[in-house]
Amino acid sequence: MSSKSSIRLTFVGTLFFFVFVTESVRINVTETRLNRVKLHLKKINKPSVKTIQSPDGDIIDCVHSHLQPAFDHPKLRGQRPLEPPLERPKGYNSSDERFETIQLWAELNEFCPEGTIPIRRTSEHDVLRANSIRRFGRKIRGVRHDTMSGGHEHAVAFVNGDQYYGAKASMNVWTPEVTDPNEFSLSQLWVTSGSFGNDLNTIEAGWQVSPELYGDGYPRFFTYWTTDAYQATGCYNLLCSGFVQTNSRIAIGAAISPRSSYNGQQFDIGVMIWKDPKHGHWWLQLGHGVLIGYWPSFLFTHLQKEASMIQFGGEIVNSRSRGYHTNTQMGSGHFADEGFGKAAYFRNLQVVDWDNSLLPLTNMHLLADHPNCYDIKAGKNNVWGNYIYYGGPGRNAGCQ
Incomplete structure (x- = not known):
């Protein structure tokens, strides 16, 4: 050779x-x-006593309430969910909430048995879409609400400079376009305390479109919490031990139906978060007095006492994956000036004070990180109280 x-x-x-x-x-x-x-x-994914197949492809597991992920927490292990607080905040009136929330899985009129809660089953594909298992179900670190950070942009109304014990508002639900799989578009309430650096405590609830988290473009009811500025604690929905669900008819993370349409009928959801004066836990209510569950006070540091800021509005992630601002929409995808039936809104904005009373906002501030992409405007009347219109289309002639 x-x-x-x-x-x-x-x-x-x-x-x-x-x-x-x-x-x-x-x-x-x-x-x-x-x-x-x-x-x-x-x-x-806890063992279920019943499974329900949703029309959108979700699988809903009916799990014994005391076996939900929250009770993996060392301080909750072996316990059961608390009984609901006897009283809502003073001044609460459900008559201003016009529409019931309907979730796609519930359209079959099939619900979970008493003593269980519905949990959206997490699939392999859900986890594999995330950058890592450790980051699955968590927001990207570096979220700030006083400036743009990590591609996050906001259009929010907020109050600060006082002690707050909760917040309430109604928001209409849309199906905004999200350009890239790792982006999201959401509308929510924030109840926060601490600094935006490393010790931010936050409780969040509203609706979001997140292809990475859910694998589709449906708006979904969601919750979030963290006690260290999104670093190592907290998660969306029931994807870690933390939030304790008590409701057997609402699945956190499930798609919302119906949704608002441009120049058509508007559908909104009422969300209230407040601190129970007796036990100190933060309770979540959806729509007409429907209690969803609570965040135990021991999860937090600053929020064991009270909140120092309340925010209402929208947030998106702009990845600039093509070198310029993406077309990810916030709210309806239309600017605030277009008003009712066209722009997204929050109405009846209120906060809970030290006396467990719901009060209208005073000294409200507006913030739009990039107003040529997403903007916000506020108003007040006898029907809607304090309200905001917000949102936008993302990339356009003024948003590059």
Whole structure:
């Protein structure tokens, strides 16, 4: 055999060995990740007594309420959900909430048995869409509400400079376009305390469109919390131990139906978060007095006492994946000036004071990080009280 042939065979053999080893490593890494995903799913998908197939493809598991993920927390292990507080905040009146919330899975008129709660089942695909298992179900770190950070942009109304014990508002629900899978568009209430650096405590609830988290473009009812500025604590919905759900008819993370339409009928949801004066836990209510559950006070540091800021409005992530602002919409995808039936709104904005009383906002501030992309305007009348219109289309002639 010639020396050239020998060299050629050695090169081919080495190349084959390199490809084989590389492919083996890739397969092993994939298998390792899949095994980790399966272990994680086993942790968060609890055994169910009944399953319901939603028209949108979701699987809803009916899980014994004392076996939900919250009770994996060391301080809750072996306990059961608390009884609801006897009193709502003073001044609460459900008559201003015109529309019932309907979730797609509930259109079948099939619900979970008494003593169980409905939990949207997490799939392998859900987890694999995330950058890592550790980050699955969490917001990207670096979210700030006083400036743009990490691609996050806001159009919000807020109050600060006082002690707050909750907030309430009604918001109409839309289906905004989200351009890239790792972006989202949401509308929510924020109840916060601490600094935006490393010790921010926040409780959040509203609706969101998040293809990465849910795998589709439906607006979904969601919750969130963190006690360290989105670093290592907290999560969306029931994807970690934290929020304790008590309601057997609402699935957190499930799609909302119906939705508002441009120049058509408007559908909104009422959300109230308040601190129970007796036990100090933060309770969540949806719509006509429907209690969803609570965040135990021990989860937090600053929010064990009270909140220092309340915010209402929209947030999106702009990834600039193509080198310019994406077309991800906020709210209806239309600017605030277009008004009712066209722009997204929050109405009847209120806060809960030290005396557990609902009060209208005073000294309200408006913030739009990038008003050429998403803006906000406020008003007040006898029917809607304090209200805001907000949102926008994202990329346009003034938003590059």
